[in-house]
Amino acid sequence: MIPNAYGSYLTPSVVSMTEDGKLIVxxxxxxxxxxxxxxxxxxxxxxxxxxxxxxPGEKSFLPEELSSLVIRSIVEDAQNYLGExxxxxxxxxxxxxxxxxxxxxxxxxxxxxxxxxxxxNEPSAAALASYFTANEEQNMLxxxxxxxxxxxxxxxxxxxxxEIVSVAGNNRLGxxxxxxxxxEHFLREHGVARQQLRAQEYAVLLKQAExxxxxxxxxxxxxxxxxxxxxxxxxIYTMDRLFEESKALLKEIRQVIGRALKDGKMTIHDVDLVVxxxxxxxxxxxxxxxxxxxxxxxxVQGNCDKLIAxxxxxxxxxxxxxxxxxxxxxxxxxxxxxxxxxxxxxDPDRAYMANIINRNTVLPCSRxxxxxxxxxxxxxxxxxxxxxxNTYAQDNLLLGKIEISVPxxxxxxxxxxxxxxxxxxxxLVVDTRVVSTGVVKTHIISQKIPEAELEERVRELxxxxxxxxxxxxxxxxxxxxxxxxxxxxxxEAQDPDNEETxxxxxxxxxxxxxxxxx
Numbered sequence: 001m002i003p004n005a006y007g008s009y010l011t012p013s014v015v016s017m018t019e020d021g022k023l024i025v026x027x028x029x030x031x032x033x034x035x036x037x038x039x040x041x042x043x044x045x046x047x048x049x050x051x052x053x054x055x056p057g058e059k060s061f062l063p064e065e066l067s068s069l070v071i072r073s074i075v076e077d078a079q080n081y082l083g084e085x086x087x088x089x090x091x092x093x094x095x096x097x098x099x100x101x102x103x104x105x106x107x108x109x110x111x112x113x114x115x116x117x118x119x120x121n122e123p124s125a126a127a128l129a130s131y132f133t134a135n136e137e138q139n140m141l142x143x144x145x146x147x148x149x150x151x152x153x154x155x156x157x158x159x160x161x162x163e164i165v166s167v168a169g170n171n172r173l174g175x176x177x178x179x180x181x182x183x184e185h186f187l188r189e190h191g192v193a194r195q196q197l198r199a200q201e202y203a204v205l206l207k208q209a210e211x212x213x214x215x216x217x218x219x220x221x222x223x224x225x226x227x228x229x230x231x232x233x234x235x236i237y238t239m240d241r242l243f244e245e246s247k248a249l250l251k252e253i254r255q256v257i258g259r260a261l262k263d264g265k266m267t268i269h270d271v272d273l274v275v276x277x278x279x280x281x282x283x284x285x286x287x288x289x290x291x292x293x294x295x296x297x298x299x300v301q302g303n304c305d306k307l308i309a310x311x312x313x314x315x316x317x318x319x320x321x322x323x324x325x326x327x328x329x330x331x332x333x334x335x336x337x338x339x340x341x342x343x344x345x346x347d348p349d350r351a352y353m354a355n356i357i358n359r360n361t362v363l364p365c366s367r368x369x370x371x372x373x374x375x376x377x378x379x380x381x382x383x384x385x386x387x388x389x390n391t392y393a394q395d396n397l398l399l400g401k402i403e404i405s406v407p408x409x410x411x412x413x414x415x416x417x418x419x420x421x422x423x424x425x426x427x428l429v430v431d432t433r434v435v436s437t438g439v440v441k442t443h444i445i446s447q448k449i450p451e452a453e454l455e456e457r458v459r460e461l462x463x464x465x466x467x468x469x470x471x472x473x474x475x476x477x478x479x480x481x482x483x484x485x486x487x488x489x490x491x492e493a494q495d496p497d498n499e500e501t502x503x504x505x506x507x508x509x510x511x512x513x514x515x516x517x518x
Contacts, residue, residue: 001306001313004077010279010305011074015066016040017057025069037203041066046148046171048108049100064104068111075114088117090312090319093426095121095144095151096169096335098387099399099445102426118315119425121332122146123153124164125311126277128330130301131157132314138272139165141260143290143298144308145253146278148174152256154264154271160327166264166360167335168256175213175280177249182209182237185245186224190233197228212237217284242285250289257293263360274298277307334361338420338428341384341393343374351393353386356420363426368419370435377408381416385430385445400445404432 001009008027016029017039024032032040041054044063053060071089079086093105102119109116123142130140137158144151151169155162183205187194197205205226212224222237243250261267274294276287281304290298301307317325337359341351356367373381381404388396406414419431430443 001309002078002081004074005080009309011070012042013045013067013070014040014042015044015056015061015069017059021057021059023056023069025073034200034203034207037199043148043176049098049102049104062104064108065111067105067108071108071112071114075112087115089114090118090120090315091116092120092122092125092308092312094146094149094169094171095123095153095167096149096171097426098336098397099338099426099428100397103445106425106427116425117319119427120312120315120330121151121153121164121167121335121426122308123151123167123277124155124162124330124332125308125315126275127153127155127157127164127311128162128314128328129307129311130273130275130299131155131162132325132328133301134273139266139270140273140275141257141271141294142275142277143257143281144277145280145283145286146174147176147280148172150174150253150256152260154260154266161329161331163331163362164333165266166260167333168259168263169335170252170256173249173252173256175278175283178213178242178246178280178283179206179209181245181249182212182224182242186226186233186235189235192228192233201226201228213242213283216242217282239285246285253286253289254293268294275307276300276304279305332363332424332426334359334363334365334422334426336387336397337389338385338387338399338422339393339396340369340371340418341386342371344392351384353388353391353393353396356418357422359389361422364421364423366419366421368417370415370417372412373406373409373414374411376411378406378411378414379408380405383416383418383430383432385428399428400430400443402430402432402441402443404434404441406434407436409436 003009004011011026012030014029014033015023015025016032016036017023029040030042033042039057041056044054044066047054047063048067049064051062053062054066055061071091075086075089089109091105091109093102097105105119106116123144126142126144127140130142140155140157142151142153142155144153149169149171150173151167153167154165156165157163183202184194186205186209194202208224208226212222215222216237216239220238223234224237225232225234227233271294274290274296276290276298280286281300287298287300314325314328315330318328318330334357337355338357339353339355342354344350344352354369354371356369357365371381383402383404384393385399385402386393386396387399390396404416406416415435417433417435419433421429421431423429428445430445431440432443433440
């Protein structure tokens with residue numbers, strides 16, 4: 001592991017702009033969330049590839065531009081540590097990042113002046129690191145819980161293979177949601193409306209909530225203070241109270257795990273080892289809940305934050321053919337189905353989704369399907385590329401549209417072959433071939449920023465970059481000791497008629513039945 005200039009292995013993804021227009025990143029920027037909340041932004045990783053802009057001050061930035069500042073600081077720290085130039089990087093992303101988000105990551109690398117050689121799913125990197133250390137054949141579930149995202153992967157480890165079986169995730173669920181939950185209940189307890197707080201007061205409240213969450217890993221009881229206006233409020237927090245207030249978030253976590261098990265055709269009894277990765281996996285509440293669900297203690301290797309980075313280092317070792325790692329093979333899968341919109345004669349306004357690459361297909365992969373014209377003398381075809389699992393195309397994510405000219409013929413007498421090629425980085429290339437003419441066109445989906453504009457943005461960012469201090473916000477060890485309090489709430493798991501829900505039946509069933517009750 002390479003520390004940054006200040007000896008820390010973690011760099012918070014926070015960017016702040018000073019009054020004179022300088023951009024600062026990392027822990028110093030994070031501290032400014034309290035003193036200058038209107039000039040500081042975080043959580044922007046969730047919006048990668050969406051086109052949404054963030055404004056840390058007077059100027060707006062895309063999430064990939066903000067992310068490029070973080071990448072640039074890490075690269076420069078590594079260059080200073082190694083004493084040599086770095087030209088390539090391997091970057092990890094949440095497994096549930098879709099195509100546009102992955103392309104945005106590569107753009108962030110370009111903006112930072114670095115070539116992104118490969119994009120690796122975070123739980124896949126954690127699985128490789130864990131298997132390389134243990135070297136024991138097993139079915140592994142990687143629970144990767146970061147500040148803003150949750151990814152769960154089922155992994156089959158054998159010989160020198162680390163094979164991803166299935167993935168599930170939630171790009172809008174992370175440890176920061178527990179901070180906001182604590183803050184919301186604190187306000188509710190004292191009868192204070194969120195609207196009563198100024199931006200700076202709310203930032204301080206979130207900081208206190210984060211502190212409360214961390215201290216509960218060391219203490220049975222924590223007193224949380226916060227000031228609203230000239231009034232000081234305080235509340236007493238225990239692990240039991242945090243559990244009671246977090247039931248809705250824990251239910252979302254259980255649902256994500258259930259989807260991964262369902263897609264992997266496994267039950268909880270088929271999982272030999274649960275590996276905890278991501279900073280928020282250090283929460284004792286999360287570790288106890290995972291232990292409750294799987295009836296076994298999860299594996300926590302030192303600092304969960306570092307596990308993914310260690311896995312990325314091994315990926316680099318495989319690429320460089322290092323002797324001790326060169327024979328290892330890490331396979332990954334497509335987290336979403338990819339397809340095109342096709343005509344729905346019963347309801348023309350709601351086109352069907354025709355899958356070309358199904359979810360959980362091993363990468364890299366290439367698949368082709370043939371589609372026919374839907375009307376007489378049709379002289380062009382529009383290929384709408386979508387990503388998702390819904391029956392109707394409009395309910396899935398639209399990645400792009402491609403218009404193709406075809407010779408006019410009677411309905412169904414002309415056809416177009418559409419080939420999807422999805423590479424190991426999760427980047428989609430679409431090839432279209434008109435069957436009668438043989439004309440082939442290649443389209444890279446999501447490449448929306450022209451090179452000239454990309455170069456201009458690089459120059460603009462270089463004018464503003466300034467790097468300050470970073471440090472690891474999670475230095476303390478967490479207590480993962482056993483507890484007698486039960487994390488399974490029978491009433492919460494029941495439906496209004498007091499019958500067991502499908503989800504509860506799945507978690508509570510015994511034996512080796514791999515079926516999923518739906």
